[in-house]
Amino acid sequence: MQRFFFVLFFLSAAALAMTPSMVTAQTHSEAYKDNIYETGTLKPRDSVLKVKVGHKAPDFTLPAVAGGKVTLAQYRGKKNVVLSFVPAAWTPVCSDQWPGYNITKDLFDAHDSVLLGITVDNIPTLFAWTNQMGQLWFPVLSDFYPHGKVARTYSVLRSDGMAERALFVIDKKGVIRYIDVHDINKRPPLENLIRELEKLK
Amino acid sequence: MKKFFWLTLLVLSTLLLSPLDMMAAGPPPVGGTLPDFTLPQPGSSAERDYLGLSSRGNFTVPDIKAKVVLIEILSMYCPFCQKEAPIVNKLYEAIEGNSGYKGKIKLIGIGVGNSAYELEIFRKRYNVPFPLFPDADFTLHKLLGETRTPYFIAVQINEDRTHKVVYSKAGSLGEVTPFIENIAKLSGLK
Numbered sequence: 001m002q003r004f005f006f007v008l009f010f011l012s013a014a015a016l017a018m019t020p021s022m023v024t025a026q027t028h029s030e031a032y033k034d035n036i037y038e039t040g041t042l043k044p045r046d047s048v049l050k051v052k053v054g055h056k057a058p059d060f061t062l063p064a065v066a067g068g069k070v071t072l073a074q075y076r077g078k079k080n081v082v083l084s085f086v087p088a089a090w091t092p093v094c095s096d097q098w099p100g101y102n103i104t105k106d107l108f109d110a111h112d113s114v115l116l117g118i119t120v121d122n123i124p125t126l127f128a129w130t131n132q133m134g135q136l137w138f139p140v141l142s143d144f145y146p147h148g149k150v151a152r153t154y155s156v157l158r159s160d161g162m163a164e165r166a167l168f169v170i171d172k173k174g175v176i177r178y179i180d181v182h183d184i185n186k187r188p189p190l191e192n193l194i195r196e197l198e199k200l201k
Numbered sequence: 202m203k204k205f206f207w208l209t210l211l212v213l214s215t216l217l218l219s220p221l222d223m224m225a226a227g228p229p230p231v232g233g234t235l236p237d238f239t240l241p242q243p244g245s246s247a248e249r250d251y252l253g254l255s256s257r258g259n260f261t262v263p264d265i266k267a268k269v270v271l272i273e274i275l276s277m278y279c280p281f282c283q284k285e286a287p288i289v290n291k292l293y294e295a296i297e298g299n300s301g302y303k304g305k306i307k308l309i310g311i312g313v314g315n316s317a318y319e320l321e322i323f324r325k326r327y328n329v330p331f332p333l334f335p336d337a338d339f340t341l342h343k344l345l346g347e348t349r350t351p352y353f354i355a356v357q358i359n360e361d362r363t364h365k366v367v368y369s370k371a372g373s374l375g376e377v378t379p380f381i382e383n384i385a386k387l388s389g390l391k
Contacts, residue, residue, distance in 0.1 A: 028349045028350070029276070029279035029280055029282065029349065030279075030281040030349050030350065030351065030372050031279065031280040031281040031284075096276060096278040096279060096314075099278050099279060099280040099283065100277050100278035100319065100322075102280075103277070103322065104322060107322075132280065133280045134283065187278070187314065189316045189318070190316070190318060190322070191316060191318040191319070
């Protein structure tokens with residue numbers, strides 16, 4: 001009899017272990033159909049931040065999905081720049097981050113800011129992925145080769161080669177004014193970023 | 202021994218049954234009912250009037266003065282929801298412009314994973330004319346079976362305030378006119 005209860009107990013424990021994690025809350029847009037790769041919950045942060053608010057933002061040049069290259073310094077004296085690093089194409093949270101920024105161009109404009117989206121994926125992958133988001137108004141840059149060089153320079157490259165989910169706000173003088181290396185499993189609330197842009201005036 | 206029996210039962214009910222319950226939840230099935238949840242009173246008086254709520258506190262979907270409530274589960278961050286927004290607005294206008302449907306079919310939206318700020322951006326961007334409710338921490342999303350977005354649920358509300366899900370589906374609602382006619386048929390409105 002006692003053995004029976006033990007069996008029941010272990011069965012229940014096993015059932016619990018098999019229950020999918022309820023921790024990662026995320027939505028999938030129908031836009032991506034079944035093409036989103038489930039990453040599960042990842043280590044929230046897997047890098048040590050070395051750049052700091054008040055530092056000069058390291059310059060870089062990266063190829064853009066739309067063609068040509070983008071250099072950070074080209075915005076010097078003209079626009080504030082928001083860098084949005086996301087971990088990887090075709091993953092759950094990232095796929096639902098830039099489409100939100102895509103309907104807030106007016107907010108970026110109002111604060112004289114441009115947005116640069118960056119991942120460590122190559123151009124063809126980024127092309128296929130961002131096509132599902134509709135027409136994006138901001139450049140998407142590929143930090144693929146040398147792999148994650150810019151992410152490493154900004155100290156947001158993870159040990160598995162993905163980038164952190166990180167936001168950097170760089171003012172017109174090229175100085176870093178805000179850094180949010182976010183929990184990779186969560187999307188940073190938009191109001192936090194907009195509040196930082198408001199402070200730039 | 203008896204104590205052990207009760208202990209096992211307790212362990213079973215807490216460990217085994219509750220997660221399985223959550224797993225089995227899925228999106229509300231047609232013929233079933235909505236999970237238990239309340240929504241906060243909308244901010245604007247126009248939206249309160251639209252929903253015809255009799256009390257001032259939080260409310261449930263069957264508290265809405267309607268024969269059918271259509272719930273859109275959406276996200277400001279979801280490209281398909283952005284694309285769908287003008288279609289849902291057309292649906293709203295088609296309902297409001299038809300005396301057979303006006304006041305009988307009502308729309309609400311739930312912005313899953315959206316803060317109030319983010320959902321307000323969506324509302325302004327697409328001039329959404331019906332009430333939207335933020336679900337910033339995914340509480341409702343989990344209750345509603347973690348659906349993809351957009352997702353539409355039509356709920357038939359009976360005179361005695363009982364209710365029944367008559368439509369529950371992911372993806373675009375498609376063409377406005379056939380969609381309303383289908384909902385009207387499924388809910389016995391027509």
